[in-house]
Amino acid sequence: MAMWGKDPRVSVRYPGRMEVEKYVYTPGLHGLELAKALKEGRLIGTRCGDTIYFPPTTFCPDHAMGEPVEIKGPWIVEAYTVVREDSSSRRLDKPVVIAYITPLDAEGGLIHYVEASEEEIAPGIEVEPVFAPPEKRKGTIRDILYFKVKNSAQE
C-alpha cells in the first residue's frame, strides 16, 4: 500500500527560466502628460473637483475623467528609512535614505531618494526635487535624481 514515500532516487529537479526577455510598460494617458512634464522639469497631478491627486491617476474616484494640473509643492518628508544593505545583503559604502514625500498642494505622494545625512532626515522637513540635466531626461520618475533638503548647505 505504501507505494509513495521518501525515495531519493526519484527526486529529479528541473531548471526553468522566465522566457520573457523584457516587459515594456506604456505610461498611460495622464502618465504621458507626467512624462512630458518631467522632461521639462515639472510635475503634474490629476484634478478631480476640489481635490488634486499625485501621481496623476487619469480617472477620479467617482470614475469621471480628471484634468492634468501642475504640482508645485512644497514637498514634505512624511516618513523615511535608511538602507544599509543592497538586495544581496552586501553592506553599502554609504547608506541610502528613502522617503515617502508628499506635496502640500495635492493628495498622495511618491517614494524617492533623499540626499540627506541621517542627522538631517526627519519627518516633516521640506525637500525639493533635483532633476537630471534636460538632455538626459527620459520622462520617467528617475528624471528626478533625488530630493534635497530645502535651504541646506548642499548644492
Add this chain to the structure above:
Amino acid sequence: MKPNIFVKDRVAVVGAGITLFRRRLLETPRELAWEAASMALESAGLTLRDIDCIVIGSAPDAFDGVHMKGEYLADGSGGVFKPTVRVYVGGGTGVFVPIAAWWHVASGHCDTVLAVAEEKMSPAHPHPQGVFAYIWDPILERPLGPNLIWIFALEMRRYMHKCGVKKETIAKVSVKNKRNALDHPAAQAAARITVEDVLKSEVLVWPVQRLDISPVSDGAAALVLARENVARRVTDSPVWVEGVGFTLDNTHWYNRELAYPRYVNYAARMAYKMAGIERPWKEIDVAEPYDPFDYKELHHIEGLMLARPCEAPKLLEEGWFDRSGELPTSPSGGLLGVGNPIAAAGLMKVAELFWQLRYEAGARQVKKPVHLGVAQAWGDLMQAGTVIVLGN
C-alpha cells in the same frame, strides 16, 4: 421562459462597454479597465455609486507584467472599498466574469455588479509567446521545446481526421468572422479575405496557418448586471441571464480524445438545464462560440450541442452560421476578427449577445428574430469550459 426556482434573484445584464482592441494601446491596464467600465455604466444610465460589487477577470499576470492584477485593476474597475474579486480560468475567464457576477446577484449578496475584463498583451517582449511557454508542464512537456500552436494544431488535426473535414472548409470560419468584424467598432483584424488567402498564408504548424489564428491584442470590456427589481427600474429592455455553466478537466490533455470538447459540453448542459433548454440546436437563436482558432468555433459549436458531433462543418458550408443563416455564430466577428485580448475577448462575446438581444448591434444585427443566445469560452490546456445563456 422557465425560471429556475432554486435561484433567489433573477439577474439581468443592463449595460455594456468596450475599448478598441489593438496590438498596442497607450493606456495602462487600469486605464483600459476604467474606459470599458465607464462606458458600461453610462450605457446602463448608472454611476459608480449605484454599484454594489465588482468582478474582475484577467488572464495570467505575466501578460500585463503586473502581479496581483486583480488588486492592480481594482480602482480602474471601480472596486475601491467595495466587495471585489478577480476570477481566472485561462481563456475561459471572459465568460466566467459574468458567471461570477451572476452568482453575486443571484445569491442576494449584491443588487448590482460591475463586471470588467482586461488584458494587455503588448508589454511582454519579444513576444507574448514567451509567457505562453509557461502553460506547459515544466518536466514532461517543456523539454520538447513546444510552441503554443502545437497543441491547437494537434487538436485541429485530430478533429479533421475524426470528422473528415478539409482545411478549405475550416478556413471559411476565418473568412466569415473577419468579414463580420468589418461592422464592429472595436475590431483589430477585420478583413475581406478568401479561403485561398487563408490557405496561402504562412504555414506555422500544419494544419495551422497564419490566418487560422486570432491576433495578439490589448483591450477591455465590461458589463453591468443587476437584480430584477433594479433592472426593471433602469431599463425597458433587460437581457436576462437564463443559465450559467462551467467545468474544468485535468491538465493531461494528451490523455483524451481531442476531437470533442467534453469540458465545453458539460458546461453547456449545466447552463441549458438551468435555462430550461432541452433542444439547444432549435431553441438558441444566436451564438458566440469561442474562436481563437477557426476550427475551434466548429469544435465548440458541437460541444454546445448546436450541431451534432462532426456536423458543424457541413452546416457551415450551407451558410447556417452566417448572420443571415439559421443559427448565426460569432456575428461580432469573434476573436478572429475583433481581436483576442484574452479575458476581454470572452466578455466581448457576451456583450455582443447583449447588443443582439436588444437589437442594438446595428450592421451586425442578425437577420432572424432573437430570443435566446449562448456565449462560450474555453481555457487552459484543453480544460476549461464556461457557458452563459442570455435571453430577452
Add this chain to the structure above:
Amino acid sequence: MVGKDVKLPGTYLKGDEMYKLPGLVEHRPEAKYEFASGQAQGRFLQGLKEGKILGVKCPRCGRVYVPPRMYCEYCMAPTTEWVELSGEGEVHTAVVSYISTFRARLEKPEIIAVIRLYAPGYTGKPDEYEFPGIFHKLCNVEPDDVVSGRIIGARVRPRWRPPEERRGSVTDIECFEPVVEG
C-alpha cells in the same frame, strides 16, 4: 446602440510609435525556477532512464495513468500499483511544426504527435475518451504522412537514446517511430 460607427475609447499606437513615447519603462525579469519532479513523475523519469515506460493503476476503478500520478482523480484514492507498458502505441494525432518555441522558422520541420499507448484494460476503441498517452516527436515520418492522414492510427514505438545519454527526462526517448511490420 453599438454599431459600426461608435467611437470607442482606446488610444492605438502604430508600429514603433510605442518605442518613441516618453516615459516608457522597461524591465527585465530575472526569474529562475527549479521544478521538483515530485513522486509519481520522479519514478516515471527514473523508468525512462532505465528504458521503461511506467504507469500507475488505481486500486478502485482500475484506470491506468500514463504519465503517472500519485492519486486517481476520479476516486481520490492513492494509486497502488506500477504497470510497465510495452511502449508501443498508436498515433492519435500528428502535426508538422515549421517554427521553434519563439516562432523562428525551422530549417527542417518537426513532426509532433500525441500517442495513445497500449495498456492493459484499455480497448483502444475509437469511442474511448480517455487513454494512457504521451506527447512526443515522431521520426521516420514525412510531412506528407501527416497531411494525408496515413500516420494517424499507425503503430509506433519509442526510439531510446543509448543508456549512457539518458538523464531521466522525456528526451531519453529520442522520438517515436513507426513499427515496420514483417
